[in-house]
Amino acid sequence: MKNGELYKVRPINDLKDMLNSSAEIYGDKAAFLSKPKGGSDYIPISYKQYKSDVDAMGTALIDLGLKNRKIALIGENRYEWSISYLSVVNGTGVIVPLDKELPANEIELLLKRSEADAIIYSESVKDKIEPLYEKSTSIRYFISMDKEKNDGSILSFHLLLQKGHNLLKEGKRDFIDAKIDATEMTALLFTSGTTETAKAVMLSHKNIAENLMGMCSMLYIDEKDTFLSVLPIHHTYECTCGFLCQIYRGCTIAYCEGLRHIVKNLKESKATMMLGVPLIFESMYRQIMNQAIKSKGEKKIKLAIKLSDILGKIGIDIRKKIFKQIHEALGGHIRLFISGAAGIDPQIAKGFRELGIFLVQGYGLTECAPIVAVNRDIYYKDEAAGLPLPDLQVEIDNPDEDGIGEIKCKGASVMLGYYENPEATAAAIKDGWFYTGDSGFFDKDGFIHITGRKKNVIITGNGKNVFPEEIETLLNRSPYIKESLVYGKxxxxxxxxICAKIVPDIDKIKEDKENNLLTDESIEKIIDIEVRNINKTMTNYKHIKEITLKEEEFVKTTTKKIKRHEELKD
Structure with a gap:
């Protein structure tokens, strides 16, 4: 591997092997920092305790008759979710993680499509789940993470866990001795989209284990790291990279109490790493810089960045000292941010690094378990999606004169297929190659660059391809534009x-008007000037010709991706 050897990782055959070996290696070290309901402090839960709880819950689920069955899991990021996940996949059956933000009718449809026999859920979604008991669904068991006692049809997670511990003491070993077939389906994951069109991705232990080993060989993560878990854990990006990866590498996982608590929880947990999406990091960076400029002045900040850059070139790193306040505001321990789910503006990654906080981005899809490529901590390009994982073949299909084509991959982390959808599977996987639906190219150094979704590309009258994501990045750099959506008409x-729907940043416009940094013009005029300036930086066929302003933010998925087709369906 160019510019640095791969990091050594321990081989794992499956997720059961991963948990067993991690519990042995890390024993009494904290695997989780959890906050009980109403608790103000994080409470540590050791690797040994976690494995014991997984074994107990798996034993209890098998005792209920759920061996080789599908079990749905829905709720916020919490310790009980993590117990449930591995207690199902490590010897019971197939896990079906669901998005807690979905409306009740969509959850019901996905439960039917997956043919789940049981559902483990949290209090936050009980109003969507418990009414399903009265309906004739396939679900035999409703297991509540929060009920203290069994309530007729609804079982208490904690009583079930207790029962599992008792069964283990009695010598029941069905779960502990269960053999894992690493090539069989172990997880059924619904892609984002309406429930009729959402595809159900089938992943195996092998898919996930291979992805974990490949990813960890490229980024340095070890038992000294504490991860703040922020993104929805049902999503494969957070599940593999913000939960399973940490258990594999001996880290500690701290659960975030919600997006508005990120900064508080970073401090309380002393987190060293966090996984996020561009929207989270862009918002954090803007807030940090706005506060720093207010307190120190723009000239001082620019001078400090320039000085630290010059010293950095001769091996002297003063960023943590010179930007001490910023580091302390983020808890004082952060060393790495990892961005995914969509491309991040390269200026944000560079901006964080100038402050002494490393930010790298990666690229993946649920169908690839999920990572395809990632920038390394020792070899990176801010504008690139990253380098392919070591044991994954990645190629560009049918590249045009600029080398741009559809990205395809082949390897052990590519899914088994789409559940009960042979047509969609055959369309996506040809001769062992998975066709991602993303357009991109390789540069001379082997980095993958994503130009956009193949289906989003705008083809102009003269046959030129315009990737809306590229123009959106430029628009979103404007301090007066909160978010944007570019499309063709x-x-x-x-x-x-080329047209753009734009959500102006009203607060920033007001603030700059009050500080006489903007003339008292209408919001439409201010945005129009911004768009004209951006047009000047692009070739003519990419120019935005029509603007629509929106007051409300765009509809998004739980990983904060704009639901493009929903926004453009009118």
Whole structure:
């Protein structure tokens, strides 16, 4: 591997092997920092305790008759969710993680599609789940993470866990001795989209274990790290990279109490790493810089960045000292942010690094368990999605004159297929290659660059391809634009014009008007000037010709991706 050897990782055959070996190696070390309901402090839970709880819950689930069955799991990021996940996949059956933000009717449809026999859920979604008991569904067991006692049809998670511990003491070993077939389906994951079109991705132990080993060989993560778990854990990005990866490497996982508590929880947990999406990091960076500029002045901040850059070139790193306040505001221990789910503006990654906080981005899909490529901590390009994982073949299919084509991959972390959908599987996997639906290219150093979703590409009248994501990045750099959505609109003459829906940052506009940094013009005029300036930086066929302003933010998935087609369906 160019610019640095791969990091050594211990081989694992499956997730059961991973948990057993981690419990042996890390024993009494904290695997989790959890906050009980109403608790103000994080309470540590050791690796030994976690393995014991997983074994107990798995034993109890098998005792209920759920061996080889599908079990749905829905709720916020919490310790009980993590117990449930591995207690199902490590010897009971197939896990079906669901998005807690979905409306009740969609959850019901996904439960039917997955043919789940049981559901483990938290109090936060009980109003969506418990009414399903009255309906004739396939679900035999409703298991509540929060009920203290069994309530007729609804079982208490904690009583079940207690029962499992008792069964283990009595010598019941069905779960502990269960053999894992690493090539069989172990997880059924619904992709984002409406429930009718959402595909159910089938992943095996091998898919996930291979992805964990490949990813950890590229980024240095060890038992001294504490991860703040922020993103929805049902999503494969957070589940593999913010939960399973940490258990594999001996880290501690601290659960975030919600997006507005990120900064508080970073301090309380002394987190060293956090996984996020561009929207979270862009918002954090803007807030940090705005506060720093207010307190120190823009000239001083720019001078400090320039000075630390110059000293950095001769091996002197003063960033943590010179930007001490910023580091303390983020808890004082953060060393690495990892961004995924969508491309991040390279200027944000560079901006964090100038402050002494490393930010790398990666690229993946649920169908690839999920990581395909990642920037390394010792070899990176802010504008690239990263380098392919070591044992994954990645190629560009049918590249054009600029080397851009559809990204395809082949390897042990590529899914088994789509559940009960042979047509979709055959369309996505050809000759062992998974076709991602993303367009991109390789540069001369082997980094993958994503140009956008193949289905989002705008083809102009003269046959030029315009990737909306590229223009959105430029628009979102404006301090007066909160978010944007770029699309093409056909004209009667056969041409296609570039249009943009824009959500202005009203607070920033107001603030700058009050500070006389903006003339008292209408919001429409201010945004129009911003768009004209951006147009000047692009070739003519990419120019935005039509703007629509929106007051409300765009509808998003739980990983904060704009639901593009929902926004453009009118």
């Amino acid at each position: 056909g004209q009667s003459d056969g041409d296609t014009i």
